[in-house]
Amino acid sequence: MIGRDLDVAALTDLLDAHSVVTVQGPGGVGKTSIAQVVGDRLAAGGTSVHVVLLAAVRAEADLIGAVAAALGVGESDVRTSSLPRPFAPDLSERLGDALRGGDTLLILDNCEQVIDACAQLVDSLVGALPDLRVLVTSRSPLLIAAEQVYQLPVLPTTGDDSPGAELFTRRARSVRPDAVLDPAAVADLCGQLDGLPLAIELAAARIRVMSVDEIAAGLTERFALLRSADRTAPDRHRTLEAVIDWSWDLLDDDARVALRRTCLFPNGFTVAAAAAATGMRGAALMDALQALGDQSLLRAYDLDGRTRYRMLEMVREFGEAELVAAGERAEVVAAMSEWARDLCDDVRGRYRQVPDRELVAEVVGDVENLVWVLRQAVDDAPRGDAVETVVTVFPVIAVFWASRGLHAEAAAWAVRVIDALPIPRRDDERLREPWQLTAVVAAAHVLPVGNLRSMARASWMLRRLTRPDRTYLDPVDFLVALLSTRRMPAAYRIVLRGLQPGRPDLVRWAALSIRFNIRENIGDLDGALRDSIEVARLAGRPDSFTAAMTDMTTASLLGQRGQWGAGVGPLRAHRGTIRRTRGRRRRPAGGRVHRRVTAGSRPAGRGA
Template identity: 40%
Template sequence: MSCDEVIPFDSVTGRDDANDVRPGIGQPVVGLLGDVRIRVGTQFSGVPGLRARTLLALLAMTPGKFVSVSTIIDELWPDGGPESPKSAVQTQVSRLRSVAPMIETGPAGYRLSLDPNDVDLWRAQLLAASASSLEPAEALDTVADAVALWRGDPGGDLGDSTVAADVAKAAADIRDTLDSIAVAASSDVGDHASAIEIARRRWHRDRADETAASSMMSALHAAGRTADAIAVFAELRELLADRWGIDPSPVVAALHADLLGATVPVEPVALSGYPVVGVRHASTELVGRTDDIAAVESLLSRARLVTVTGPGGSGKTRLAHEIGRRATQRVPVVVVELAPLRSGDDVVAAISGTLGLNEADVVMGSLPIGPVHSARDRLRDTLTSRPLLMILDNCEHVSTDVAGVVDELIAASDLVRILTTSRTPLGVAAESIYPLPPLNVDAGGSPATDLFIARARAVRPTVVIDPDRIARLCTRLDGLPLAIELAAARARSMSIEEIDNALADRFSLLRSKDRTRPERHRTLHAVIDWSWQLLDDGQRRALRRLCRFPAGFTSHAARAVAEFEPGDRIDDAVDGLVEHSLLTVDESDGLRFHMLETVREFGEEHLARDPAERDAVTDSMVAWASSVALQALELHRNGNRNAVVPAIDAEHDNLLAVLRVAAVEQRWSDVFTIFPALAYLWSVRGAHSEVVNWSVRLLGATDVDPRGVPDDIVVFAYVFMASHLGYGGSPRQAARARTALRRVLRARPGTSPALRFPAVLLLHRADGKGLARVLAEAVRSADPEIRGTALMLRGSLRENRGDLYGAERDLRAAASISHDSDDLWGMAQAAQSLGSIHGQTGRHEQAAEFYLHGAQLLWRLHAYEESVQTRTFAAASLVAADRVGDGLALLSEFGHGDRITTGLAVVASDEAMRHQTRATVLGARAEAMLRGGDVSTGLALYRDAAEQCRSGWDDIGDPYAVMLACACVDAHVLHGDHDRVEDLVRWIRTRVCAPRSALARGDLPQLGAVACAVGSYLIARGRSPEGPILLAAATSVAARQDFPSMTIDLHLGLARGVLGIDAVETALLRRPRTRAAAAESILAALTDQALRM
């Protein structure tokens, strides 16, 4: 048969519907929506050779129409045609006809004897045209059929050719049309969440696309989110002005005008999983602030930083919480209370703590690794992950520090909106200020008088209402809500006239004696001073002495701190302060009292007037805090570990405030008592930088003997210092901490064996010599705590040496000990490690179970970030176990790895953690695509995961980063696309061979994963001398197989196909028989000059 002979298409495919152009009939014959494919019989296969793919794509772009020979020549040889162009084209056509016999030759050139419906690209266009005329539900089904035709990146395997660009543009235009139809149809059927998601994806492709922006605005408005729709217009207008100096088109402007006049639905919308942290739902109605709420919300739709200013007591906090509550219908909301802070240095820590951030880089089943990143960096990284409304309440006393933080945050991300409340503006360039006015006063009915009447009747329903006198009273209170509420509370035992008269005297006294105060402070101070004058002496003493508790206090704490003179009756005094509305009662977790911040400041002012009483209160606060710390650590010593975290957490802010005072005043015995309790909590929650920072601070006091402190408590403090500075401090700091720990152990012979054991481990030789003997003795200890610690450590060491059976046995034994003692933290660590053991040996179903169990335990401990990351490991394991649907469902919680959402907190990671989580999610999705047959997409996702590894980790030889990179190489080798990963192989080799590499120092399973990946790559490239050596040696060191592409049997099978069975069997027979020898063989092969690329 000559190359010019026409082959009727029907005779090849056996189809009797070749002329049927209805969308959806039969299967596409040519695929352009992904890698270029051709259907031969029942197989939809790739086309080998760039020119062959380019030729097929060129013809498929105009099915049924001839393409001239000159056009083909220009496309296939853009840099200059061959010597005999027509013959060269004939040769290419002849080769392509072996898989695409429907190519016809004619006078005008060549064509595909196909209908548009036979090419997936044009079938998608036909489906789009059909969907546009259907009812919404049918349209959505048709759009879904069209979208299902996409298999990857159209034009991605066509190089830099013109046809590649044409394919990509055509596909993008069709997809845009489909998305537009889907948005409208989803809105019509009431599926607003899908409509918004599709519209957002479409708009994010080009935020200057007015059509996409209009679609986004319409979808948001249909969902009742008109304010967000208006915000889209604002962003579009700003972008068009910046980019081209133009305004939005009249069509978009008209839509915007319609939205401004629209009525937003008032029905409550389900939260739909948006995280909410710190938003309080008020027990009483917010009176008189409807217009203020609308004004602030309007500002937030246009500006990314809004500050509500006003005097103390004007209602800024209540307003902010109400705005936050309303916003939970649209975005995640986090409220951070800054009032408890005594120093601007604590602003970042307060925000990070509210967000629940972890500060360790955690890998599958391992202890924290990598540097401890600064809290400020972590905060910036967290808020680049997803839309968020952050409310910072009570900023005035730390306004300079808040200004620096918010300025950095809004510069780092366009996704976050920040609402602050402060008595003074922050002074940031991006700040929009809303002065909160006082409540309007009118005797005929007004917000101020309504508020007073409502609160007065709440305390005494029979109170006699005098509208004129109430209006005069509210006017003299400057319309401040807090002042009005405090005055109304006195209606319990006073008439309106008596309240009015008493208030008049107090204001007059204060205004005449302190005119240096701002007017607004004089007003609020007068209200509090008026309440102060109505207290008896015992209540006044209590208010002064209890003003040092930023986190509130229990009755026991109140007695311990304030009851130190004969005749003190603190319980009665506290009841009186509650009645006077100077204390609030919180019964959410036991009975706890909170003092308003303004009242605390008033108490501090009066306490300072009596130095003797001030010093006595300081002494009693420090003594109380030390007692709380000792009691919490005693729970740990007695085996009640699960009670330790709640006990310390309840008093965290109080303990931290006392620790700062004790450190400043060099009360070292108290410092070394309180610090280990806080360090314990910080370690469990992952706030490791707090431990590091305090450890550095306390290094200067390591030559001080904290007298009177139990031996275990002091050693506990030094164990925290040495362990955290060992990986989070400088080498000099780590050495100083170890020296101090060694000295303390010698000086504290009463240290319990359970605590002495980890201390001794920290002081062990760096080369590990003799450690096996120490652990062997410890695992036989009668003390279960020592046994558990020794088994966990030995299990980790055995895993690193490739003794996976021994490691699993130790870890199960450690888990059993933790279970018997109901130690959640120990159980969580063991579950993570067992998940890692099972995952690397290919037992993925069991690995997922362990990871999910560990994540659940970590969540119960409020170790949110580590819990979320462990769930990503579980998702990857489910995909590897061929439970792709379950794995993808779990992965859907994490977006595309660049954001993490939890049910109760917004969790994200610092730069390294964020890259690691994203890499895990991408790797799992890659395996899911590969298992589904979408090789192009799967490999592309793997390359994205590898890029996260290369750009996101600074540590040389970081095991997890290298492992994911190996999985990427493995996948490309198995699917015949090894040319794309040459640079990645070079990166892996340099990481392993670097002097400080953790892998080179003895993590044999990880080293085996490297040997498998590099060895298989070299075999596929034809560089066989070192390839078989590495691949064979990988079988001797229990190479990790966490992802399916890492399965070593698959690579041995591939090697047999390339080298022959005999060559591979010979390499296996010659492999080293011991793990140590195999490791040396791997390192030698990797460092061989022949491998330097």
């Protein structure tokens, strides 16, 4: 990291002496980059490091759920009874457990938009965990007693070999290796840019078509315009705004459209998502994305073999301002909602044909984007296409969370979804199944937390959606019929009827899954084991997460019968499936967990 060795050393020393250190500085100064370098250095020394990226979190009520999801505290473990351990309704109760034990560093990046919630969370964590250290990056301090603030300086720009000049030269050479770079002119230009690393990098991208002197002259004009427009803005804010604004003016119309219409994606986007948001296709879209990359306004990266694009937060803020000024925000939100519905419809439609790991790989990068769309739709329901968006997107997100054990995330959203939805129409056959899945998934998650009001509303929806003639023909209708009953004996009769000869395999699979849990709970281990083995046979997808969980249940039942050796086989067979579906933790040198996760999924209050 150019010019930051002393800062890295200083931050490392501060973390040795203090439990909370905040890296403070203006946007574009490099707070995120230096926090990641410090985290990598400590992880290499054996510290357990958890990095939570909070740029996508916009509401303070989202913070604890976002951090909990990033730390994996919602992950269920399996008891000897094979049933998941009940999850805590308040995720904050389990954060301490996830961070307790040994030398641990928690990095909370980009906290300024939720600074009060971050302050409360950090204060409570360090008060309860004496071995925990927290590194925060923010434009504002936490203002808590344990905090030590480190003001991250801009890069020095004095001298031809200054860090600022070195950064400009490296970036310029990567764009145009044969460019003529006069060291004195480069140093003067970096001084104009106040030593802000982001501004220097954006300006260096101009070297593709301009000389250093031409870049400097253009910036001088930009600064004059900005100072005359807003004399109250801080100088460094005007510097960065000038550079981004100039990059914007150098874009053609298609590239401008691409920037302002993709900036709402909180967690980056794929080419397909960009096409949906912009309306562009093929070469025109790729040329626009390439133009944004050439101006350093967009960065490409790979996730599970798929190319994605991400904007820096300052560029996203600029793009959103341009989007609002163009009067296109509502149109883009509608386009993103359609993209989300199409993605979730496609995932649900291919579930029986495609291995889980492939579907998970497609969904994992866009979970935060889907949650953003869901939040807009819940706030807008029942207007327009909002209801269709909610019932199409929520089941996919909730099942994804459940597959990773994040049941509290699904439960928190289930309450809000159920409260927001209107009365379902009996004659809307096109949306009947998404409605059913939404109500079934919501009911399954609000029941364990004892939310009787939401459970009653979900059951009422299911009774309106039930089709008695299809109860034993379709597994979703079968589950709807079960959840629509008010008494256990009636529900058990439906289960037994679902096991009658001639029923479709998926209906028998659902009925057996319920019966083996009932049998286990009443102590009939032999009967439960027979049902569990039959469930695994009917699943028909040996690589699926469902099959893996079934075999884990079989292993648990064998263990309860004292057949430990026989129970090892099913566990080993699905170890890879569980890891691929739930996600793998990256282990750095020193063997300790080092997670880098983008967080921000739990719902805030209405209007967030």
